Amino acid sequence: MYVAVKGGEKAIDAAHAWLAERRRGAKEVPELSIAQIREQMTLAVNRVMAEGSLFDPDLAALAIKQARGDLIEAVFLIRAYRTTLPRFGYTLLVETAKMDCIRRISATFKDAPGGQVLGPTFDYTHRLLDFKLAAEGSLPDAPKAEPHIGPVPHITEFLNKEDLIQQEPANDKEPRDLTREPLDLPADRALRLQSLTRGDEGFVLGMAYSTQRGYGRNHAFVGELRIGTCAVEMEIPELGFAIEIGEVELTECETVNQFTGSKTEPPQFTRGYGLVFGQTERKAISMALVDRALRWKELGEENVGAPAQDEEFVLYHADNIQATGFLEHIKLPHYVDFQSELELVRKMRAEAMGTMQEAAE
Amino acid sequence: MSDYNFAYLDEQTKRMIRRAILKGLAVPGYQVPFASREMPMPYGWGTGGVQVSAAVLVPEDVMKVIDQGADDTTNAVSIRKFFEKTAGVATTEHTRDADVIQTRHRIPEEPLREDQILVYQVPIPEPLRFLEPRETETRKMHALEEYGLMHVKLYEDISRHGAISTAYAYPVKVEGRYVMDPSPIPKFDNPKLEMAAVQLFGAGREQRIYALPPYTQVVSLDFEDFPFEASKADHACDLCGCNTSYLDEVIMDDAGGRMFVCSDTDFCRERRAAGHVGAQGAPYEEDAA
Numbered sequence: 001m002y003v004a005v006k007g008g009e010k011a012i013d014a015a016h017a018w019l020a021e022r023r024r025g026a027k028e029v030p031e032l033s034i035a036q037i038r039e040q041m042t043l044a045v046n047r048v049m050a051e052g053s054l055f056d057p058d059l060a061a062l063a064i065k066q067a068r069g070d071l072i073e074a075v076f077l078i079r080a081y082r083t084t085l086p087r088f089g090y091t092l093l094v095e096t097a098k099m100d101c102i103r104r105i106s107a108t109f110k111d112a113p114g115g116q117v118l119g120p121t122f123d124y125t126h127r128l129l130d131f132k133l134a135a136e137g138s139l140p141d142a143p144k145a146e147p148h149i150g151p152v153p154h155i156t157e158f159l160n161k162e163d164l165i166q167q168e169p170a171n172d173k174e175p176r177d178l179t180r181e182p183l184d185l186p187a188d189r190a191l192r193l194q195s196l197t198r199g200d201e202g203f204v205l206g207m208a209y210s211t212q213r214g215y216g217r218n219h220a221f222v223g224e225l226r227i228g229t230c231a232v233e234m235e236i237p238e239l240g241f242a243i244e245i246g247e248v249e250l251t252e253c254e255t256v257n258q259f260t261g262s263k264t265e266p267p268q269f270t271r272g273y274g275l276v277f278g279q280t281e282r283k284a285i286s287m288a289l290v291d292r293a294l295r296w297k298e299l300g301e302e303n304v305g306a307p308a309q310d311e312e313f314v315l316y317h318a319d320n321i322q323a324t325g326f327l328e329h330i331k332l333p334h335y336v337d338f339q340s341e342l343e344l345v346r347k348m349r350a351e352a353m354g355t356m357q358e359a360a361e
Numbered sequence: 362m363s364d365y366n367f368a369y370l371d372e373q374t375k376r377m378i379r380r381a382i383l384k385g386l387a388v389p390g391y392q393v394p395f396a397s398r399e400m401p402m403p404y405g406w407g408t409g410g411v412q413v414s415a416a417v418l419v420p421e422d423v424m425k426v427i428d429q430g431a432d433d434t435t436n437a438v439s440i441r442k443f444f445e446k447t448a449g450v451a452t453t454e455h456t457r458d459a460d461v462i463q464t465r466h467r468i469p470e471e472p473l474r475e476d477q478i479l480v481y482q483v484p485i486p487e488p489l490r491f492l493e494p495r496e497t498e499t500r501k502m503h504a505l506e507e508y509g510l511m512h513v514k515l516y517e518d519i520s521r522h523g524a525i526s527t528a529y530a531y532p533v534k535v536e537g538r539y540v541m542d543p544s545p546i547p548k549f550d551n552p553k554l555e556m557a558a559v560q561l562f563g564a565g566r567e568q569r570i571y572a573l574p575p576y577t578q579v580v581s582l583d584f585e586d587f588p589f590e591a592s593k594a595d596h597a598c599d600l601c602g603c604n605t606s607y608l609d610e611v612i613m614d615d616a617g618g619r620m621f622v623c624s625d626t627d628f629c630r631e632r633r634a635a636g637h638v639g640a641q642g643a644p645y646e647e648d649a650a
Contacts (some may be wrong), residue, residue, distance in 0.1 A: 008433045008434060008435045008437075008438040009433070009438045009442075011435065012435055012438060012439060076399075076403070079399040080399050080400065080401045082399075083398045083399040083400075084365065084369075084371070086371075179396075180396050181396050182394035182395055182396050182397065182568040182569075183568065184394065185496065185497050186497075312495055312496060312497060316496070321399065321403075321404060322404045322566045324403065324404075325403030325404030325405040325406060325408075325566060326404055326405035326484070326566055327405070328403060328405065328406075329403065329404075329405030329406050329484070332406065332428070332435075332436050332465075333428060333429050333434050333435075333436075334429075334466070334545075335429055335609055335624075336429045336430060336466045336467055336529070336545075336546075336547055336607070336609065336624055337466060337528070337529040337530075337545050337547065339547070339594065339607075339608070339609055339610055339624075340528035340529045340547035340548065340549065340592075341528045341529070342610065343528065343592060343593070343594055344524070344526060344528040344592075347524070347592075348522050348523065348524060348526070351523055351524075352523075
């Protein structure tokens with residue numbers, strides 16, 4: 001006598017209990033605190049904030065802890081949380097020209113007002129495992145210098161003054177909101193940038209890399225990369241003026257791209273733009289390259305059929321929460337569909353075998 | 362649970378979804394874009410169906426959730442629990458007691474009534490997607506009623522295999538206008554798409570909702586000389602003996618032993634309770650499992 005499989009509910013509860021135990025790991029090892037993750041796994045926290053579209057280091061750290069370090073799972077937790085939050089309004093534009101920079105480099109000019117600041121970067125470290133870190137020890141303080149006081153203007157502005165770089169026309173149109181409206185194509189640049197800044201780092205990196213290797217090639221210089229904090233201001237209706245409600249850490253990248261000119265545009269440099277929450281420079285640079293590749297139409301360039309030029313391809317596949325959900329859903333039972341295919345294949349095989357036999361006879 | 366609104370979604374979001382549903386009902390088979398939200402379960406796991414259910418549920422409703430026809434498959438259990446927790450609605454496994462039925466991949470065997478709503482979870486709402494990957498193109502094709510590509514595909518199937526090689530998610534034409542994907546139900550279920558209940562289709566990741574009002578004409582695409590055929594395994598259910606229900610094949614041992622059982626678990630249980638016994642079934646006992 002066959003008894004149909006039951007007990008899905010019990011199995012789910014047991015699986016969750018086991019998961020909780022595995023998440024904690026060996027109990028004799030001290031538990032990670034949210035503060036430890038926030039302070040010592042900062043770049044993971046930044047990635048979760050960027051792709052989760054929510055600037056809150058503590059919540060991101062909590063999500064990482066809950067997700068056992070699976071960053072896409074952590075991004076998912078943040079996204080599912082943020083979508084339930086009420087929307088009070090919109091802040092004023094964030095002025096990245098007034099950023100308090102901890103890092104600011106340009107690959108196009110040796111020096112510029114505001115100076116080059118390497119900041120806390122892995123660049124130029126030798127990637128040798130530091131076994132001292134395996135032992136807990138105290139760390140000597142890093143040397144300190146006087147901070148630069150004064151404005152740190154955007155480097156592309158210098159090219160702008162000479163008309164050597166394409167002008168970005170000001171646009172007061174309210175941008176569409178990717179999280180409140182269905183994606184509708186063609187997308188304007190604001191919508192593309194929204195999608196890219198929360199897109200999967202690996203996907204955006206791969207797309208950007210493909211442009212460097214010739215799939216829609218447009219050689220990019222990092223005109224400027226800056227990382228730092230910016231004030232966030234909001235107009236409060238009751239007050240009638242804007243006040244600072246907090247600050248966010250941002251990475252901004254402007255690329256300067258060669259451009260020989262087209263039927264509609266004289267020879268000049270063009271730009272790609274990346275802006276991402278937190279210290280996330282690989283993502284910001286990637287974003288700028290993909291942004292530039294997607295601008296082929298407005299610049300009158302040729303569409304060479306490269307994936308990174310294809311807005312629909314890029315925007316529909318950049319979101320790792322959509323991608324991972326759909327990819328992993330093939331774990332769900334599909335036996336009804338499979339059964340119908342099974343019958344069809346059996347039937348078609350039987351017919352084909354019959355025909356073959358007839359032919360042999 | 363007081364941290365979240367009734368049925369999880371806030372009322373503004375529900376209003377947006379209800380508008381999409383109403384538009385879908387007004388234009389049967391047309392895919393209405395909607396601003397799908399991130400749900401606390403992954404995309405591809407029923408987020409579209411869950412959002413539609415959340416938008417139509419009222420506190421007095423009784424809800425049923427099935428996956429592959431069964432109430433006790435893991436994802437059906439998970440979604441049912443979600444609504445028990447966030448909406449506090451009563452749930453049932455009995456098709457006839459349910460006001461709202463959320464389903465994945467099946468239509469219940471028992472005919473539904475006018476006062477019931479069937480909500481489908483849809484992975485890829487676009488029936489033309491595997492013929493044309495671009496959404497910008499497929500929307501144009503629907504607008505112009507340009508369905509030649511689909512007929513060519515079906516024709517090529519026949520010329521190559523002697524049969525249309527689509528066994529589930531078999532495309533249909535709604536009221537002579539829109540070609541629609543009925544979600545990955547086996548083509549056995551296609552004739553049931555003309556029914557008394559309201560049918561709502563939700564695709565969360567793809568941000569689309571579409572609908573069939575009661576008694577809408579739904580025709581499975583075919584050719585005069587190759588008419589559509591709603592096929593199933595050529596067996597009777599080994600538990601309840603039913604000859605007409607859709608069957609799952611269960612592998613019993615590693616020597617090729619197998620049995621066929623109703624995919625609709627509630628339908629099978631009811632039949633056994635009424636005294637029907639299949640070839641390998643035992644007389645029904647309450648909660649025998």
